[in-house]
Amino acid sequence: xxxxxxxxxxxxxxxxxxxxxxxxxxxxxxxxxxxxxxxxxxxxxxxxxxxxxxxxxxxxxxxxxxxxxxxxxxxxxxxxxxxxxxxxxxxxxxxxxxxxxxxxxxxxxxxxxxxxxxxxxxxxxxxxxxxxxxxxxxxxxxxxxxxxxxxxxxxxxxxxxxxxxxxxxxxxxxxxxxxxxxxxxxxxxxxxxxxxxxxxxxxxxxxxxxxxx
Numbered sequence: 001x002x003x004x005x006x007x008x009x010x011x012x013x014x015x016x017x018x019x020x021x022x023x024x025x026x027x028x029x030x031x032x033x034x035x036x037x038x039x040x041x042x043x044x045x046x047x048x049x050x051x052x053x054x055x056x057x058x059x060x061x062x063x064x065x066x067x068x069x070x071x072x073x074x075x076x077x078x079x080x081x082x083x084x085x086x087x088x089x090x091x092x093x094x095x096x097x098x099x100x101x102x103x104x105x106x107x108x109x110x111x112x113x114x115x116x117x118x119x120x121x122x123x124x125x126x127x128x129x130x131x132x133x134x135x136x137x138x139x140x141x142x143x144x145x146x147x148x149x150x151x152x153x154x155x156x157x158x159x160x161x162x163x164x165x166x167x168x169x170x171x172x173x174x175x176x177x178x179x180x181x182x183x184x185x186x187x188x189x190x191x192x193x194x195x196x197x198x199x200x201x202x203x204x205x206x207x208x209x210x211x212x213x
Contacts, residue, residue: 080107
């Protein structure tokens, strides 16, 4: 409404002092200038240019919250969320396929080594080595009731976070405590790795780093 009034007043003002002139290109240019000025005065919101650099590859879902996303490469990726929701893509997010785990728990973390070997973690740790056709629930980790994060270094070496940070070097058959969180009074929230290092993010913002042997 303010924009309309502003345009109306300026147009009438122009006509009052230029009634003898025939509408020409000058008048059109005048209107354009007035409109741009009005937009500026009324703080009309413009979409930032950097938004164009991002593309939405999956729309939001009703009644589902998603907690984690992980890609093994440019094409294969996973997202996990509430009520046992796990989806995978093999085309860089163009299409997504739901993977049935048969559980109704929140899956807070997911990690993919490749299209065949990946895992999700919530109150339990589920690992597949056949692309999601079947999952094994890992229950042999000592002194922990839940695994909240899992990360693969290679096919045999994995790290899991529960009551402590655990490590397996035989594909999940046996686990040992790699970092005692009780003694440090820490609670890590995320595990990631580069080619040579493993990083652990603590909830208080501190970060721990370890060379991958």
